[in-house]
Amino acid sequence: MMDWLDVATQGILLGGVYALFALGLSLVFGIMRLVNLAHGDLIVLAAYFVLFTSSMAGLPLGVATALAIAAMFVLGYLLQRFVLERVLGDEIMPPLLVTFGLSVIVQNALLLTFGADSRRLQAGAFETGSVSLAPALKVGLAPLTTLVAAVIVIALLQLLFYKTSIGRAFRATADNPEIAQLMGINQRRIFAIAVGISLAVSVVAAVSLGVRANFDPSIGPARLLYAFEAVIIGGLGSLWGTLAGGMVVGIAQTIGARINPEWQILAGHLAFLAVLMIKPRGLFPGAGHDAR
Amino acid sequence: MMANRSMLELKGISKAFGAIVVASDIDLTLSRGEALGVIGPNGAGKSTLFNLITGMLRPDRGRIILEGEDITQMPPEARCRAGLGRSFQIPLPFTHLTVFENLSVAALFGAQVSEAEAVQLCGEILSLTGLETKANVLAGSLPLLDRKRLELARALATRPRILLLDEIAGGLTDAECHLLVETIREIRKGGVAIIWIEHVVHALLAVVDGLIALDFGKIATQGAPADVMRSKEVQAIYMGVPA
Numbered sequence: 001m002m003d004w005l006d007v008a009t010q011g012i013l014l015g016g017v018y019a020l021f022a023l024g025l026s027l028v029f030g031i032m033r034l035v036n037l038a039h040g041d042l043i044v045l046a047a048y049f050v051l052f053t054s055s056m057a058g059l060p061l062g063v064a065t066a067l068a069i070a071a072m073f074v075l076g077y078l079l080q081r082f083v084l085e086r087v088l089g090d091e092i093m094p095p096l097l098v099t100f101g102l103s104v105i106v107q108n109a110l111l112l113t114f115g116a117d118s119r120r121l122q123a124g125a126f127e128t129g130s131v132s133l134a135p136a137l138k139v140g141l142a143p144l145t146t147l148v149a150a151v152i153v154i155a156l157l158q159l160l161f162y163k164t165s166i167g168r169a170f171r172a173t174a175d176n177p178e179i180a181q182l183m184g185i186n187q188r189r190i191f192a193i194a195v196g197i198s199l200a201v202s203v204v205a206a207v208s209l210g211v212r213a214n215f216d217p218s219i220g221p222a223r224l225l226y227a228f229e230a231v232i233i234g235g236l237g238s239l240w241g242t243l244a245g246g247m248v249v250g251i252a253q254t255i256g257a258r259i260n261p262e263w264q265i266l267a268g269h270l271a272f273l274a275v276l277m278i279k280p281r282g283l284f285p286g287a288g289h290d291a292r
Numbered sequence: 293m294m295a296n297r298s299m300l301e302l303k304g305i306s307k308a309f310g311a312i313v314v315a316s317d318i319d320l321t322l323s324r325g326e327a328l329g330v331i332g333p334n335g336a337g338k339s340t341l342f343n344l345i346t347g348m349l350r351p352d353r354g355r356i357i358l359e360g361e362d363i364t365q366m367p368p369e370a371r372c373r374a375g376l377g378r379s380f381q382i383p384l385p386f387t388h389l390t391v392f393e394n395l396s397v398a399a400l401f402g403a404q405v406s407e408a409e410a411v412q413l414c415g416e417i418l419s420l421t422g423l424e425t426k427a428n429v430l431a432g433s434l435p436l437l438d439r440k441r442l443e444l445a446r447a448l449a450t451r452p453r454i455l456l457l458d459e460i461a462g463g464l465t466d467a468e469c470h471l472l473v474e475t476i477r478e479i480r481k482g483g484v485a486i487i488w489i490e491h492v493v494h495a496l497l498a499v500v501d502g503l504i505a506l507d508f509g510k511i512a513t514q515g516a517p518a519d520v521m522r523s524k525e526v527q528a529i530y531m532g533v534p535a
Contacts, residue, residue: 165400168393168400169397169400169401171386174388175386182346183369183398184398184401185369187369
């Protein structure tokens with residue numbers, strides 16, 4: 001009995017990680033129908049940014065994270081204005097090709113700069129600390145924080161979408177970009193801010209990744225796969241759905257691993273396939289602010 | 293010269309998609325506070341004219357001048373802020389936003405008023421258009437009549453100086469149509485100039501000062517409403533009588 005509770009808990013916590021990875025993806029897809037194939041690599045880039053400013057330049061992890069959030073926001077804004085904006089349009093292939101190219105460029109630039117060695121962010125006792133939720137149920141402090149961070153990020157994004165004027169502009173643009181322009185909304189600016197926020201959120205994913213596990217320049221695409229599964233299981237464009245989707249993958253992987261460690265990855269993909277077969281539009285289609 | 297009094301001028305506007313000419317050498321002047329009606333058969337290029345004026349389409353040739361300023365190259369959002377508001381023939385609300393949010397987006401980004409002013413402005417428009425009780429309803433769940441009201445309301449929330457109305461009377465009962473005419477007269481009192489595309493001619497004639505008949509992307513005839521309705525061009529377009 002306690003064992004299943006433990007499996008569920010570990011699965012949900014793992015889901016928090018996948019959700020954090022998927023949030024930025026879900027955000028830009030929801031608002032601008034952009035599938036960013038470089039998202040995983042941009043998360044790894046953010047992890048190296050934090051590694052460089054904290055472990056190498058000596059800033060505290062919190063300061064380094066804040067700095068990275070600002071830097072990645074600016075990077076996202078500029079990326080949209082100077083690169084992605086030129087290829088976004090009615091055709092689906094150009095943005096896919098460009099973000100795929102970007103993925104290759106980021107990976108190789110990181111390889112060239114930092115080498116292929118595995119790295120890790122230093123967070124002291126936090127890395128290995130744990131708390132007891134029940135007499136026989138201990139959870140790691142880092143995974144728990146990751147899940148809490150995912151929930152906080154989603155709650156903040158929802159506040160942004162529903163309580164601010166810029167959020168209303170995001171939702172109007174997601175709903176009908178042409179009409180939004182006719183209502184005075186500058187679409188180029190809105191899209192650039194959306195990509196900026198997406199990359200700012202990716203920093204939170206990067207730090208939670210870097211504290212818990214080793215990373216090297218090549219891990220982005222594999223992580224991106226789970227993130228895509230989380231987004232699609234949850235229903236395209238729904239942020240809470242993305243969190244639920246991450247948990248489905250996380251729980252499936254944990255159950256798979258309990259049965260046989262070799263089955264962990266496969267079990268996640270099988271759960272994904274099962275959801276697609278039963279509910280092709282995801283668990284919460286249209287539940288999000290920006291589902292069309 | 294009338295130029296200093298004109299709100300909006302189209303000079304030699306032409307647009308074609310391949311071999312299909314949707315606007316051919318259109319000249320049009322809208323004076324301050326004027327209400328202009330546009331009639332013509334389906335496919336005559338009436339909505340295209342609005343797409344060209346609002347910037348959803350760029351003309352192949354010609355210039356568009358708004359209060360002395362050439363706006364031919366201006367993007368749609370800038371034209372909206374400059375005072376061009378538009379409603380659509382087929383209502384296109386932001387379906388996942390509430391009625392109030394639909395208006396507030398238009399007020400905040402189109403009229404560029406503060407959050408507090410937007411609340412007041414939207415409140416006034418909601419009551420003018422009879423949508424007060426629907427303020428917090430998702431626009432996607434509104435019935436057709438309310439969606440049409442919302443089209444007008446959202447265009448008004450951008451605080452236009454020129455309002456482009458695209459067939460908003462179609463499908464209304466006589467009583468509703470009468471109410472609509474009253475509302476549009478009310479809007480005109482605020483000094484807003486109007487271009488109104490409409491098939492419901494009696495509603496149109498109750499409001500407009502001038503009339504334009506479009507056919508095959510060209511202005512077939514224009515002038516005082518009664519003259520245009522009697523003209524042989526309009527007779528030819530609607531009755532099939534050769535001009």
